Amino acid sequence: MESDVKSDCLNCFALCCVSLPYMKSTDFPYDKGSGEPCRHLCSNHRCSIHGSLREKGFQGCVSYECFGAGQKVSQVVYKGKDWREDSRMAEEMFSVFPIVQQLHEMLFYLKQAIELEEAKDLKLDIQTLYDLTYTLTIKTPEEILALDIEAHRSKINPVFIKVSDVYRSKYRKKGKGSETKKKRPDYIGANLTNVDMKGQNLRGTFLIAANLTNSDLRGVDFIGADLRDADLSGANLAGALFLTQSQIQSAKGDKATVLPDYVERPGHWGS
Structure with a gap:
């Protein structure tokens, strides 16, 4: 940006x-x-x-x-x-x-x-x-x-x-169907490993310490989402919408994490 x-x-x-x-x-x-x-x-x-x-x-x-x-x-x-x-x-x-x-x-x-x-x-x-x-x-x-x-x-x-x-909408068409409502108000500490969440709306969602390892997060709306200590190792965030550097800095990840081109990979992520 x-x-x-x-x-x-x-x-x-x-x-x-x-x-x-x-x-x-x-x-x-x-x-x-x-x-x-x-x-x-x-x-x-x-x-x-x-x-x-x-x-x-x-x-x-x-x-x-x-x-x-x-x-x-x-x-x-x-x-x-x-x-x-x-x-x-x-x-x-x-x-x-x-x-x-x-x-x-x-x-x-x-x-x-x-x-x-x-x-x-x-x-x-x-x-x-x-x-x-x-x-x-x-x-x-x-x-x-x-x-x-x-x-x-x-x-x-x-x-x-x-x-x-x-x-x-273009991401949801490629995924497993239309957007679904969350069964819980947040995903604090949730195990979301290998989950297909393409094109989902995570506006304002608490994802603190959630395990999103290897999950498909392409095209997800992250505006206002709390990603503190969320594990994004191996996750695909290509095309993520309204994702900020601050959110990524507060999360965990590795060299396999795919980020949108407007976000820099944090130095503390390591390998």
């Missing part, structure tokens, strides 16, 4: 390392409040343990993706002004960042949708929503803070659903 919806830490003032709170868990080794700099953050906005985040218990950092919101807020919204220069501006910037992050995530999905041949009949609607969403990301801090994100999301979601339905 284009660089404007992918994090560029060199042009960001480490906003995710300061503005976002987290609690001690399997993803983080201690509690940190919103607006509190991570104890490993250096004065030049770099991480002192970047090369060993997983080993030190910061899996949440490894899997985080701002979709380009960090550099947008740092360099465009605040025109290169560092939050360290003004404590009042810093508080505002830390509130603006998560809002822009949500908008940039929407841009990521919209950008993918508009490139799909199967969604060509929806291209005008998608482009209109993309342009509107982009415009919201370059407003003043005051205007961004006043945005109703949920109202804007409600405008976009119906288009995502239409795109998903038309895109996945």
Whole structure:
């Protein structure tokens, strides 16, 4: 995907390392409040343990993706002004960042949708929503803070659903039949080894620690799915829809895992 919806830490003032709170868990080794700099953050906005985040218990950092919101807020919204220069501006910037992050995530999905041949009949609607969403990301801090994100999301979601339905239909025709309803609300820890799930809708599904080894996940809609510690070893995710780098970073896999071309294979997967 284009660089404007992918994090560029060199042009960001480490906003995710300061503005976002987290609690001690399997993803983080201690509690940190919103607006509190991570104890490993250096004065030049770099991480002192970047090369060993997983080993030190910061899996949440490894899997985080701002979709380009960090550099947008740092360099465009605040025109290169560092939050360290003004404590009042810093508080505002830390509130603006998560809002822009949500908008940039929407841009990521919209950008993918508009490139799909199967969604060509929806291209005008998608482009209109993309342009509107982009415009919201370059407003003043005051205007961004006043945005109703949920109202804007409600405008976009119906288009995502239409795109998903038309895109996945071609995969379901190649599979074992039409889409089936899940018999359970989630797949946490489920054994889904060697399962044919082509073209299925896994929107918002919990797949935490699920075993998806060697499963056929081609054309699956993964928007909002939780893949933390899911085992994708040998699984085929070619053509997966609305899959993010963050989701893949949080999962497990190996060299046999087939990924869509817009997602990079995580370095920690190994062989």
